Amino acid sequence: MEPNNENSAVPCPVKPNVQQFCTLEQLRSWIDSSPLAHKCLIIHMTNDLDQIVTGMEGVRQSGRDWEDDMLRPLFVTVSMLFLAYGPVEMQLNMCGLMHRVLGMMDTTDPMSVHGHVEYLLEELTKAGACVEANQLYLALGVVNCNANALPMGVCLLWAVIGRILTMEITMHRFREFKELAEALGKEAHFRLADMNINQLCELNILLESINRVFELVVLKNNERLKQAGYPDHFFQIRRVDLDSMASWANSVLYQVCPDDCWMNQVRNQVIRLVNLLTRIRLETPELIEFQPEPPKMFEVPVDTYSDLDD
Numbered sequence: 001m002e003p004n005n006e007n008s009a010v011p012c013p014v015k016p017n018v019q020q021f022c023t024l025e026q027l028r029s030w031i032d033s034s035p036l037a038h039k040c041l042i043i044h045m046t047n048d049l050d051q052i053v054t055g056m057e058g059v060r061q062s063g064r065d066w067e068d069d070m071l072r073p074l075f076v077t078v079s080m081l082f083l084a085y086g087p088v089e090m091q092l093n094m095c096g097l098m099h100r101v102l103g104m105m106d107t108t109d110p111m112s113v114h115g116h117v118e119y120l121l122e123e124l125t126k127a128g129a130c131v132e133a134n135q136l137y138l139a140l141g142v143v144n145c146n147a148n149a150l151p152m153g154v155c156l157l158w159a160v161i162g163r164i165l166t167m168e169i170t171m172h173r174f175r176e177f178k179e180l181a182e183a184l185g186k187e188a189h190f191r192l193a194d195m196n197i198n199q200l201c202e203l204n205i206l207l208e209s210i211n212r213v214f215e216l217v218v219l220k221n222n223e224r225l226k227q228a229g230y231p232d233h234f235f236q237i238r239r240v241d242l243d244s245m246a247s248w249a250n251s252v253l254y255q256v257c258p259d260d261c262w263m264n265q266v267r268n269q270v271i272r273l274v275n276l277l278t279r280i281r282l283e284t285p286e287l288i289e290f291q292p293e294p295p296k297m298f299e300v301p302v303d304t305y306s307d308l309d310d
Contacts, residue, residue: 021137022083022129030080030127034073049085053093056081060097066104072116075101076123082141083134098145107149108228110173117155117172132205135160140212151225154216160209164202174217174234180210181241187251192263200262207269214276218284237284242277249273 024047031040039062042055056078063070078101085094106112124130139156142149155172162169165183169175195203217235226232249270256267 021134022080026127026129027080036073053097057097072119095145102146102149107152113151114172132160136205157209157213164206177237178241181244184248186244186247192255204265211272218280246277
């Protein structure tokens with residue numbers, strides 16, 4: 001099966017004004033201290049990214065039974081190479097390599113997904129490439145290259161959201177939307193007029209990450225994940241939380257100055273968020289009415305996902 005084209009028309013995420021998300025120097029430095037150093041000599045032999053991709057496909061094919069202790073470094077290598085291409089039209093061979101590497105990994109089991117994402121973010125941090133823009137771009141790339149890797153992409157998006165909103169995320173997993181609603185509040189506690197370009201860029205990244213989570217989790221048919229044991233509540237939104245997030249989005253929209261380029265980017269993302277929330281309200285009849293949780297007595301409900309609770 002070739003790379004997933006379902007989202008091929010999806011525009012690139014908001015990006016900082018840089019040529020690359022990751023440099024070859026960062027990739028080479030990381031490779032030299034990784035378990036794959038002896039396999040990835042192609043990294044040092046050329047600066048041509050297409051040649052490196054071809055060489056990494058050879059590395060992928062060289063191993064028959066990849067264990068996680070080698071497969072995860074391979075995934076990090078391919079992810080950094082993906083980032084090295086930067087915000088350009090992705091080459092088919094790069095997307096194909098990402099697709100095939102992800103196809104070798106368990107991208108559905110919650111504990112496996114957590115392990116993959118945790119290792120990726122830790123190693124990107126060591127390489128100096130773990131910034132929110134990289135995580136967002138990589139999350140969308142993962143899902144675009146291999147539809148079965150949606151859980152990994154979603155967890156990367158939640159990591160971006162958690163990092164910007166300072167949510168405590170100790171496990172990389174699907175989360176309930178009430179956590180997002182609580183982190184945002186009912187209105188924005190900042191003034192757009194007082195924000196510099198870096199802060200506006202961060203707000204753009206936050207907004208796009210939120211929008212993408214709604215598109216991938218709530219507005220997409222995820223019956224396969226539900227059948228795999230993902231609880232229904234990860235795909236549902238309480239009406240009270242939807243109303244709260246809509247109120248927050250409108251409080252941001254009211255502050256936008258249409259004559260400012262960066263503010264217009266914020267405006268576009270906020271309008272998109274408002275439209276998504278409206279669409280969810282119209283297309284999702286199973287919105288959960290808020291009811292206070294009953295006091296816990298003696299029985300503890302069985303939850304196949306409980307081993308991932310923070």
